[in-house]
Amino acid sequence: MPVFRQRKARALRIFFATDIHGSEVCFRKFLAAAKVYEPDVLLLGGDFAGKGLLPVLRRGPEWLARLDGQDLAVPAGEYDRLAADITRRGFYPVRMDRDRLAELEADPAALNALFREEIAAQARRWCELAAERLEPHVRCIITPGNDDPVDADPVFAADSRVEFPDCRVTDLGPVSMASLGFVPPTPWNTERECPEEEMAKRIDEMLGPLPAGAACILNFHCPPYGSGLDEAPELDSSLKPVLRGGRPSMVPVGSHAVREAIKRYQPVVGLHGHIHESRGVQKIGRTLCINPGSDYSSGVLRGAVVDLAGDGTCLDFLLTTG
Amino acid sequence: MTGAEASAGPARAVGGEASRLFIRQTSGLVRELGIPAATAISLASVAVVNTFINFNAGLTAFTKADMFLPLFAAAFIWLVAMFAYRYLLRAVPRAGGEYVYLSRVVSPAVGSVAGLGIAVVFTYVLSTNAHFAAQFTPFMLSGLGAAFHSAALANAAGSVTSDTAVFLISLLVMVVVALLSMASVRLVARVIISLIALQLLAFVVLIGVLAVHSRADFAAALAAYSHHPGAYQAIISAGRANGVAFGTSVASMIAIIPFMVLNYNGVLYSYYVGGELRRPGRTYLHASVISLVILVVLWGGVWALLRARIGLPFMQAQANLGAADPAAYGRITSLNSVAGGLGYGMILSSDPVTKILFATAVPLAEVAVNLAFVTVTTRVLFAQAFDRLLPVGVAKVGERNHAPNVAIAIVLIIGAGFCYLTSFVNLSNIVALQSLFFALILLAGGVAAIFLPFRRPELIAGSGMDEGDRATLLRRVTLVGAATTVLALFTVVEIIVHPSVYGRFSAESTITLLVVLGSGPVIYAIARAIRRQRNTIDLALAMHELPPE
Numbered sequence: 127m128p129v130f131r132q133r134k135a136r137a138l139r140i141f142f143a144t145d146i147h148g149s150e151v152c153f154r155k156f157l158a159a160a161k162v163y164e165p166d167v168l169l170l171g172g173d174f175a176g177k178g179l180l181p182v183l184r185r186g187p188e189w190l191a192r193l194d195g196q197d198l199a200v201p202a203g204e205y206d207r208l209a210a211d212i213t214r215r216g217f218y219p220v221r222m223d224r225d226r227l228a229e230l231e232a233d234p235a236a237l238n239a240l241f242r243e244e245i246a247a248q249a250r251r252w253c254e255l256a257a258e259r260l261e262p263h264v265r266c267i268i269t270p271g272n273d274d275p276v277d278a279d280p281v282f283a284a285d286s287r288v289e290f291p292d293c294r295v296t297d298l299g300p301v302s303m304a305s306l307g308f309v310p311p312t313p314w315n316t317e318r319e320c321p322e323e324e325m326a327k328r329i330d331e332m333l334g335p336l337p338a339g340a341a342c343i344l345n346f347h348c349p350p351y352g353s354g355l356d357e358a359p360e361l362d363s364s365l366k367p368v369l370r371g372g373r374p375s376m377v378p379v380g381s382h383a384v385r386e387a388i389k390r391y392q393p394v395v396g397l398h399g400h401i402h403e404s405r406g407v408q409k410i411g412r413t414l415c416i417n418p419g420s421d422y423s424s425g426v427l428r429g430a431v432v433d434l435a436g437d438g439t440c441l442d443f444l445l446t447t448g
Numbered sequence: 449m450t451g452a453e454a455s456a457g458p459a460r461a462v463g464g465e466a467s468r469l470f471i472r473q474t475s476g477l478v479r480e481l482g483i484p485a486a487t488a489i490s491l492a493s494v495a496v497v498n499t500f501i502n503f504n505a506g507l508t509a510f511t512k513a514d515m516f517l518p519l520f521a522a523a524f525i526w527l528v529a530m531f532a533y534r535y536l537l538r539a540v541p542r543a544g545g546e547y548v549y550l551s552r553v554v555s556p557a558v559g560s561v562a563g564l565g566i567a568v569v570f571t572y573v574l575s576t577n578a579h580f581a582a583q584f585t586p587f588m589l590s591g592l593g594a595a596f597h598s599a600a601l602a603n604a605a606g607s608v609t610s611d612t613a614v615f616l617i618s619l620l621v622m623v624v625v626a627l628l629s630m631a632s633v634r635l636v637a638r639v640i641i642s643l644i645a646l647q648l649l650a651f652v653v654l655i656g657v658l659a660v661h662s663r664a665d666f667a668a669a670l671a672a673y674s675h676h677p678g679a680y681q682a683i684i685s686a687g688r689a690n691g692v693a694f695g696t697s698v699a700s701m702i703a704i705i706p707f708m709v710l711n712y713n714g715v716l717y718s719y720y721v722g723g724e725l726r727r728p729g730r731t732y733l734h735a736s737v738i739s740l741v742i743l744v745v746l747w748g749g750v751w752a753l754l755r756a757r758i759g760l761p762f763m764q765a766q767a768n769l770g771a772a773d774p775a776a777y778g779r780i781t782s783l784n785s786v787a788g789g790l791g792y793g794m795i796l797s798s799d800p801v802t803k804i805l806f807a808t809a810v811p812l813a814e815v816a817v818n819l820a821f822v823t824v825t826t827r828v829l830f831a832q833a834f835d836r837l838l839p840v841g842v843a844k845v846g847e848r849n850h851a852p853n854v855a856i857a858i859v860l861i862i863g864a865g866f867c868y869l870t871s872f873v874n875l876s877n878i879v880a881l882q883s884l885f886f887a888l889i890l891l892a893g894g895v896a897a898i899f900l901p902f903r904r905p906e907l908i909a910g911s912g913m914d915e916g917d918r919a920t921l922l923r924r925v926t927l928v929g930a931a932t933t934v935l936a937l938f939t940v941v942e943i944i945v946h947p948s949v950y951g952r953f954s955a956e957s958t959i960t961l962l963v964v965l966g967s968g969p970v971i972y973a974i975a976r977a978i979r980r981q982r983n984t985i986d987l988a989l990a991m992h993e994l995p996p997e
Binding site for chain 2: 134135136151154155158159162163178179180181207230237241406421424425426427431433441442443444445446447448
């Protein structure tokens, strides 16, 4: 006879990670999490796209690249290895000559287009990798964040192994999951931003039609405002952190609309990201809100394991680092 | 090119011909600790000026002692260990030290041995440091009294020596440390850097003071300070009469090596905050090398000057006479016999600023050490709470300061309790094996590094490496781990065979060590069984490092 009261059996396990920003290491760890944590669903919650593009220049029989502040040269036959090293750091290696480099330096639109091409190409590679590495019974869901260009959407949407349910509700068995990659306006004017009113409208369009009392979870990239999961450094007009009393002033930058939705619909769990440094777990009413944070630049995948029972209640959670 | 090993292939550094990285505008900022902050944590964990007390202890505990060989041999041991920890940090780049390495690389149960043990012993060390600062308060007040020509300050030195006064001062130190620790890690690091700068300044000034004075100057200054015309020679003669053996012996120097290993203890501690370091492997390596070089140069240089200016026979006689026959020593001079170089500097210096520096060096050093130890200890607690081995509330991070406030409060409350016990109860039998525990921590690091290539090779040798590079790297990690283990074992054995110096195995001390080491696995086993019965997430999952593939 058990000494402690046995709880309900687990019906669904989700492994959630977010904000990997093009880190090949983190994506591979994300896929490896399927074997380690044995989840039913792998969920990558936004900001999958990388931030840096690294020109690799040809000079005679060598390729040149500047990596970690050091100029490196490799023989022409070793390009793949150099590219793999660059990719592992979350940057996009692009072979080019000096004329093309000068063109990119002079033309922001051309650079932007190249970034979008590379991000879409990476999305294709990741879909192939997911198909190759994941067991058939593990669902792989990827949703965008504010930093992800829309150019990658069709790649994921067309893929047969990866699901891409942005701005809609997905059935996960015991619970339904609503996903939203939009965030309120940021100082960087990124791809998926909209005013709070529009956020609220998008959320209501997803959650409103759900039957009353139906168990649901939120996969909203933006954390709820003032939850402690949305504390980011306050920035001045030049986007530099504001210091108060000798340290960065931290301010809440989450979404009021997300907070209101949580209070109104009381989902079982809220899975969020966006603010890398606000890793944590908070309760808003009955809702367990989780932001696993991000440390992608160190090649570290931060995540969360969430166990749900057959009736949709949350059994347990675990923040992970690996 | 994920590190030195990978870049050993065809890639090579060239001049500035390659292009810059293009960055697109995206959101997000990440907090990170750089090399200065990591160096500060390492240096502060050592307590730079405490080495004078340790020199004195070495001279007292061993006949014919000299510090050159022990200083350099101990630095070599830490240098080898530094590479072992570097590989561990690269494989598991996060806070928690040996707890995290052992739990991820060897097994969660083994990790829990280190986790709780480190938390308890480091918390006790906090109290002993605070207690030490309190014991040095009379020395500080005497020095300040001399600097300010204040009889009141000098007289106050005599009124803060009771157990109650020592307890209250050590409690005050803990409160100051608590208040400072609640600031962000960066701010704590800045405070620590400032305190270390003061210690280093004291060292540099002491070197200057010793360099410009001769042995005759010191003898004259000691005579004037002691109101005893032949104080210098009298101490040597009294030492000889007390059976002090002068000169040096290799056997004695080898036996002192563990002393100096413990003296450097902390010099690598930036790995405990590995999760907050920018580019952990590189930052840790730079911080550790800088710290080791600073300590070797300063300590070696000061010891050379002390030998030249003060004289080894005098130091040997003073240390042994002060310990064996304090009454006889007190009849010759009132100079604190354990203050070592700081005491010599105090009586040689003529200006008040120098006296203030020497007088305040030890108490300020203890505050710096405790700030660093709170940072380190709370990260170990944090890591265990994060893994659900301790209540999850312990891992709660403050919204404003981003520091683990609950863990800090726990450490400081328990530390204050230890302060009380240290002041009013004789704990010497119970904590006698503390030195052995610190050596076992080093051993744990070596063992974890040996296991790393066999248990989790994928964590250090990623898919980007060819088979040749991979095999070379794994072999190197094994060798570094084995070398660290052998050197740590040497330290452990030396500590065990010199019980009169490093602590005796008694019923109390052995039971204490077993409880400290055994409580972690017991808690792990209970917590895991409870979680299994409740159908909640298995503890072992929390302690599994994700492979890169």
